Amino acid sequence: MAHALHRSHQVSIVGAGNVGSTLAQRIAEKNLADVVLLDVVVGRPQGVALDLMEAAGVEGHGRKLTGTNDYADTADSDIVVITAGLPRKPGMTRDDLLKTNALVVRDAATGAIAHSPNALIIVVTNPLDVMTYVAWQVTQIPTHQVMGMAGILDSARFQTFIALELGISPQAVSAMVLGSHGDLMVPLPAYSTVSGIPITELMDQPTIDRLIERTRNGGAEIVGLLQTGGAYYAPAASVCLMVETILLNQPRILPVTAYLQGEYGLSNLFLGMPTRLGGGGIEKIFELTLTKGEKESLTQSAQEVRQNIDRALEFL
Numbered sequence: 001m002a003h004a005l006h007r008s009h010q011v012s013i014v015g016a017g018n019v020g021s022t023l024a025q026r027i028a029e030k031n032l033a034d035v036v037l038l039d040v041v042v043g044r045p046q047g048v049a050l051d052l053m054e055a056a057g058v059e060g061h062g063r064k065l066t067g068t069n070d071y072a073d074t075a076d077s078d079i080v081v082i083t084a085g086l087p088r089k090p091g092m093t094r095d096d097l098l099k100t101n102a103l104v105v106r107d108a109a110t111g112a113i114a115h116s117p118n119a120l121i122i123v124v125t126n127p128l129d130v131m132t133y134v135a136w137q138v139t140q141i142p143t144h145q146v147m148g149m150a151g152i153l154d155s156a157r158f159q160t161f162i163a164l165e166l167g168i169s170p171q172a173v174s175a176m177v178l179g180s181h182g183d184l185m186v187p188l189p190a191y192s193t194v195s196g197i198p199i200t201e202l203m204d205q206p207t208i209d210r211l212i213e214r215t216r217n218g219g220a221e222i223v224g225l226l227q228t229g230g231a232y233y234a235p236a237a238s239v240c241l242m243v244e245t246i247l248l249n250q251p252r253i254l255p256v257t258a259y260l261q262g263e264y265g266l267s268n269l270f271l272g273m274p275t276r277l278g279g280g281g282i283e284k285i286f287e288l289t290l291t292k293g294e295k296e297s298l299t300q301s302a303q304e305v306r307q308n309i310d311r312a313l314e315f316l
Helices: 018-029 044-053 094-113 128-139 151-166 205-216 218-226 233-247 292-315
Strands: 010-014 034-038 065-068 079-082 120-123 146-148 252-261 267-278 281-285
Touching (some): 010 018, 010 094, 018 034, 018 044, 018 233, 034 044, 044 065, 079 094, 079 233, 094 120, 094 128, 094 292, 120 128, 120 233, 128 146, 128 252, 128 292, 146 267, 146 281, 151 205, 151 218, 151 233, 151 252, 151 267, 205 218, 233 252, 252 281, 267 292
Parallel strands (some): 010 034, 010 079, 034 065, 079 120, 120 146
Antiparallel strands (some): 146 252, 252 267, 267 281
């Protein structure tokens, strides 16, 4: 009976665009937490929250959804997800977004942490690895509390393309992609399996190379097709998996953008890594055995992120 007195989990989402709105829907309909949706545009988060609340009876959940333009309404959140910022437009690189989004993420992270000092922060804004560093830098909270969502999405895309290629259910496929969320991401074929069988046993190298290339361009492919805006269903699903893992304290090994302190010979930056994610945030980073090519790709990926971190910090 005492259990009923426990306060509900609360997730605040900064940015009520397509990713934020879809994430709010998933969290509420999975009955994971109450949701506060915050945006700088007056009326937008309030409208989205009201629309989602009006579906609650149909969907059969009792979650409270609140829309606001005031960080005070996000107080005592367990998790803060930052999706705010300019999306990519056709022809734009993720790095074109650097300056604008660094300022957006700075304001979002400091505004949210001021009211929820113990919250975990999940960054979704691009360029993702750099923005995760910015969020940590401006809040100075422990590194295990700050993380980025990219590897789950990149791995989900790789998983989808493997399944389509082999004509099987995506649920039978487990994929692993490390490194930065961009053209230098590092898909790992030896750690990408179908029912435990590495894909290197199931398809030839040219096929694997083609699927890796499509995975690297996964976001750009959707931007090109939509013409206005980018992907949001798969990104929202990927963040929701992290939220679920944390709130239910059901630790999983997931590729998450995490702070490195010497792993893979890299330090003082955030990069996509195989981590154990649990109720307290990032609990462990695993060092996998990589091929020479994969190691080089990871180092190259890290160098680009490092340069962009330095550029982003100049704007703050």
